[in-house]
Amino acid sequence: MDELIRLLSYFVGIAAFLGFNLAYLGWVERKGAGHIQRRNGPKEVGPYGLIQPLADGLKLMSKQLIVPAAADKPLYMAAPILAMVPAVLLFVAIPFGEGIVPRQFDFGLLMIFAFAAFAGLAVLMAGWGSGNKYSLIAGTRVVSQNIAFEIPMLITAITVVMITGTMDLSEIVRHQAGGFWHWNIFPRFDSSLLMPVSFLIFYICSMAETNRAPFDLGEAESELVAGYLTEYGGMGFGIFMMAEYANIVIGCSLTTILFLGGWQCPFGILPGPHWFFIKMYFLIWCFVWMRWTFPRVTLWGLLNLSWKYLIPFSLVNLLLTALFIKVF
Amino acid sequence: MSGYFTNIIDGLKSLAIGLGITNREFLKKPITLQYPHEALKMTPRYRGHIELLKNPETGTHTCISCGMCANGCPSKSITIKSKKVPGVKGKVLTSYILDFTTCSLCGQCVENCKPAAIDFSNAYNLASTRKEDFIFNLLERLHPEGVPEPVVDPELLKKEKEKKAAAAQKAAEKKAAAEKKAAEDAAAEKGGEATAEEKS
Amino acid sequence: MNPSLFSPEGLAEVIFLILIGTTILGASIATLSKRLIRSVIGLAICFLGVGGLYYFLNSPFVAMMQLLIYVGAVCITMTFAIMLAEPDDEKASRKYKSVSTWAAAPLGGLIAYGLSRLAIQGQWLAPAEKINSGSVKDLGMSLLNEYSMVFELISIVLLVSIIGSLALARVGRRKQ
């Protein structure tokens, strides 16, 4: 029974954390976009526009749900849910601090990859179910992108697994204890010198997997109206947006855990989950920063990046890491 | 294959440069104005709708109601009404109506205006949901508190009065003369008749 | 003795029943729906349920691999193929005449019934003493010791299949 209460309290905590993030990451993104373009961003609703997410949410919720006549209705309705549920579910496996994890999984890393696979299916369903050629093109694009970037992402994750010898996320973080030079992002003279490369590949791939600009070919508004979101209005669209932000939080948490030492503090002050959140939000901020810096890549350039650069590099990285581990 | 690694290095370098630029811009102050709360001052050369100019000496416009602006207007957007006031030289403008809904801002009226009484205004944020809001009475816009009475020149008034009096006198004389002449004519006729009668 | 519904064990049973329902619902969508795209979604649902069953069978690693490979790779590839090959739905619904389609339902039911009966009536051997716990570590050990040959062979099969599928798709393109 205690276990049930513990799970329920974690559930509430995750829901609150997720709700806060989903609402305010949009605000952060708009504010960041504004300041990068030397504008103010939202500032009318509330002080510094802080109530803007609430207003947006109310607007989205009050809109009518319209199913297009040409849509495949079950698929159309199920796609946002399928996008959202795995994204929320994955928070179960993420350790926010020493022992602060809703459910201890021995295969946390694998579980995150397994459920992240649903995102591609959800986009395909949305693209097909909308009955709109732009949505369909967007769906195929997103899936080819997701498949192309999942391969290097998995391979670089395997290098971390090889170094730490476990797929348990908490265990991976514990392995990076000590000063910040023990983090996986820095070259490790006892296991692999190539960890910065791994981090770079993993971070780029997580950006592409979450369909963030500059890799947001699925909703390339200059070419495809709004991609797979074209036919979604109201809360259908809202759920897709929330799923995207949830995926961003997941991706950045995973990068933090794998490469930035999770809740390990670099200098010995403020131990605990604070550092986890500082690192995670820094990575999220980098996502926003990159989004408003780089123009969208072409599909061709995107696939070339994956198949010609990231995949060979990650394979060579894997081989060299194995070699390092064997030699030292 | 030759450009493979240089490509990567160039790409990473350009990515870093781009991130540097956006970071620099991010740290600067925003330069946008919050439009409804604050607005830009329009440049003096901006050509909005026309308006009557205020003559700093007289405190009113210098329009002489010649009608050249209304005549030159290709869209017939301008309607002028004027009247004569005793003691004032020329005609006095009573209403200058610009229908801005048809105005094409060609500037012919300003070109045509001899006394340079009208010019373009700087008004740029005109917005309304009603058509009537764009029919401007420029005279009222110039004097929103009420159009001042035209300044009466006493000398001119006197001269005018004299002239009028003279004219009236002249008219009276003329009338009198005419009456006299008529009387004479009548008398003559009568006399004629009489003479005719006499002749007969 | 039945455990209470609200104890963790009881809740686990409820989740187990939901998983069975998911599996069978997914399988029925996969076979019965008229649109191919929906069957693929049904297949994904079915695999989700099967992954949950694997979890109950004390092998979470295989459950995760099930999701990763089937949902993440196989189902998405199938959807992709459907989008490329654009099957005609009306044409599919027209063909409900041949003998095999009429025989399909009884035959499938018969096979399922027969296998279930065999399963229930079968005298299975007594559970043997476990020589290891079946954890991922043991899995990896036996994969690289006893079954290393099979492991290598399957990677060769995968490589050949990748090359073969690329070649096949390419030949079709050249002919057009």
Next chain:
Amino acid sequence: MLTISAHLNTYLIIGAILFGFGIFGLLHRPSLIGMLISVELILSGASVNFMAFNHFLAPDPTVGQIFTLFIMGIAAAEAAIALSIVIAVYRNYQSIDADDLTDLKG
């Protein structure tokens, strides 16, 4: 009734049902992709059986898991090959119905 998750027979029956659905779909589906879906169902029915025997009866509980992993690998390879065949067939015949593929000239 409530402890059905701890019985071998439950899993075997689920495996049998999946297998039956697979056979049914294989015969009933006119299109190649539909048949492929049914084959996947059959394979997963077999996998469920392997996992169940592995958990309840086998002395070495890694054997069934490894077998299931191999089945997954084979299924992925099979799906890749079959789908590329489907696409090649579609390019040549403009149809993926098994009944339409009656042309013997390659």
